Amino acid sequence: MRVTFIYPGITGKGFNSLGQGMDSGWISHGLAILSACVKAQGHQVDLIDLRALRDWDHLREQVAARQPDVVGVTMMSVDYDPGIRSLEIVKEVDPRIITLVGGPHPTLELAEVEQSPVIDHIFVGEGELSLPAFLDSLERGEDTPRVVPPIPPDLDATPFADRSLFLDEWRRWGWQGDSPEAPFVEELPGPFVTIIAGRGCIYNCSYCQPAERHIFGRGVRRRSVPNVIAELKDLQARYGFKSFMFHDDCLTEDRDWVMAFCQAYRAEGFTQPFFCQSRADIIVKNEDMVAMMVEVGLKGYFIGFESGSDRVLRFIRKGTTRAINLRAAEICRKYGISIWANYMLGLPTETKEEVLETISMLREIDPDYYSPAFYTPHPGSDLYAYCVKNDLSLIKGHQGYRRDPNEPKIKGVDYEWLRWALAESQRRKPWNAIRRGARRLAKRYASPRRAWNKLRRLLG
Ligand code: B12
Numbered sequence: 001m002r003v004t005f006i007y008p009g010i011t012g013k014g015f016n017s018l019g020q021g022m023d024s025g026w027i028s029h030g031l032a033i034l035s036a037c038v039k040a041q042g043h044q045v046d047l048i049d050l051r052a053l054r055d056w057d058h059l060r061e062q063v064a065a066r067q068p069d070v071v072g073v074t075m076m077s078v079d080y081d082p083g084i085r086s087l088e089i090v091k092e093v094d095p096r097i098i099t100l101v102g103g104p105h106p107t108l109e110l111a112e113v114e115q116s117p118v119i120d121h122i123f124v125g126e127g128e129l130s131l132p133a134f135l136d137s138l139e140r141g142e143d144t145p146r147v148v149p150p151i152p153p154d155l156d157a158t159p160f161a162d163r164s165l166f167l168d169e170w171r172r173w174g175w176q177g178d179s180p181e182a183p184f185v186e187e188l189p190g191p192f193v194t195i196i197a198g199r200g201c202i203y204n205c206s207y208c209q210p211a212e213r214h215i216f217g218r219g220v221r222r223r224s225v226p227n228v229i230a231e232l233k234d235l236q237a238r239y240g241f242k243s244f245m246f247h248d249d250c251l252t253e254d255r256d257w258v259m260a261f262c263q264a265y266r267a268e269g270f271t272q273p274f275f276c277q278s279r280a281d282i283i284v285k286n287e288d289m290v291a292m293m294v295e296v297g298l299k300g301y302f303i304g305f306e307s308g309s310d311r312v313l314r315f316i317r318k319g320t321t322r323a324i325n326l327r328a329a330e331i332c333r334k335y336g337i338s339i340w341a342n343y344m345l346g347l348p349t350e351t352k353e354e355v356l357e358t359i360s361m362l363r364e365i366d367p368d369y370y371s372p373a374f375y376t377p378h379p380g381s382d383l384y385a386y387c388v389k390n391d392l393s394l395i396k397g398h399q400g401y402r403r404d405p406n407e408p409k410i411k412g413v414d415y416e417w418l419r420w421a422l423a424e425s426q427r428r429k430p431w432n433a434i435r436r437g438a439r440r441l442a443k444r445y446a447s448p449r450r451a452w453n454k455l456r457r458l459l460g
């Protein structure tokens with residue numbers, strides 16, 4: 001069968017936005033892995049990435065030109081509207097095309113998705129085994145259910161993500177970068193790639209769970225170390241990657257796995273720097289693991305500090321404290337690890353004093369990268385259900401499900417004041433600002449030629 005996937009992720013940056021930061025410069029691993037599985041079963045697969053197109057007419061042209069039998073769209077909640085608009089266009093072009101959706105939103109908000117007349121089949125949860133089996137049934141003319149249940153795959157038996165699905169398509173529309181995905185921090189030079197070693201999360205943060213459990217099941221399933229190393233070797237051969245990022249929700253949760261990975265990574269001669277996501281409590285409890293990761297190339301952690309108030313941290317079931325957050329930052333500084341600080345302002349029940357505690361915590365942490373959010377209720381999470389129950393949500397449409405620190409998200413929050421708090425949260429202590437400025441200048445003019453050119457320009 002001819003299958004066309006559509007990636008609808010234009011809510012943030014819009015059409016024609018390829019390469020603009022992580023939202024528009026990274027692949028969808030979900031679609032890339034499904035592509036590999038469906039190709040392995042003998043079907044033809046291509047991709048339409050809305051981020052590469054000019055507008056909706058361009059999509060219409062592309063669907064008409066490709067004449068697929070089946071179109072499959074992946075959807076986070078935030079991308080539901082462009083996802084549905086895409087399928088309306090598909091059905092306008094040819095109502096015989098069979099339309100499928102899958103991903104977080106169809107899994108978490110099935111009742112809403114079921115209402116759409118342009119969706120023929122809805123896939124819940126993981127699709128590596130259910131999608132190829134469905135396509136085979138379709139080809140044999142068998143009856144297929146509207147809601148297709150998940151079949152959790154054995155991750156080591158699953159083919160590697162088909163990155164060419166994205167790269168070939170991007171190149172058709174002028175993508176010239178020599179990096180398979182857009183590098184996003186100076187510590188990670190291109191060619192840059194992202195990789196996923198496992199799925200699921202054992203933690204229970206209320207602004208996130210039980211969404212993860214609904215998509216990937218309870219606990220964590222991780223690929224074996226040799227399997228991940230084999231993918232890295234493949235990426236080395238194909239793209240000569242110079243750095244990478246683990247997408248896993250919490251790679252460091254399994255200490256034994258991480259230690260084994262570090263040993264294998266070094267033994268295989270890899271030296272490329274990488275970032276991954278971690279948690280403050282894990283960093284504090286496992287300093288030796290942190291040291292080992294640094295030894296083999298770790299350059300930065302994404303850490304969900306979230307709040308500087310112990311009461312708020314308890315309320316969101318984060319399982320950490322302000323003291324743990326500060327200690328984790330100290331450990332990162334000790335080992336020269338960059339900190340990408342995720343945090344939220346404007347949580348339900350949060351007082352202004354508690355927001356000030358977050359600001360003062362960030363002053364101490366002095367992160368390398370600030371990643372603030374106005375708390376946004378995400379479908380599938382307990383805190384979303386709390387906001388619905390208490391009639392707190394101000395989100396009008398799906399595009400509001402961005403952690404965008406620009407628009408009001410819930411009732412009872414003084415967003416004008418919060419905008420001040422947002423700016424304040426990113427103001428460094430004077431000494432830290434000077435230190436960082438000096439380091440930047442030193443880096444910029446480290447080369448004598450650049451320094452000499454600058455001096456000549458200054459002297460006129
Ligand atoms: C990496 C990541 C990102 C990256 C890359 C996103 C991308 N291009 O995929 C970046 C940083 C850009 C990102 C951004 C955002 N993200 Co994000 N992200 C993730 C993360 C950590 C991993 C995604 C992933 O690759 N998973 C692994 C793959 C294999 O799983 P999958 O994509 O779900 O696909 C499987 C199934 O769902 C299914 N499937 C998926 N699509 C389809 C389609 C068909 C046809 C079929 C049959 C099956 C199917 O089969 C796949 C294989 O099993 C997830 C959490 C997680 N662990 O999944 C959050 C997650 C997806 N993100 C989330 C959110 C909220 C966001 C943002 C809205 C945050 C923000 N800034 O406000 C933005 C939105 C970006 C946008 N579209 O504009 C939420 C989504 C919740 C929801 N209700 O939609 C998640 C679940 C995190 C969470 N627990 O809250 N994200």
Ligand code: SF4
Pocket residue numbers: 201202203204205208209212249250279304
């Ligand atoms: S926020 Fe992160 S650590 Fe917490 S449950 Fe979600 S994925 Fe796990």
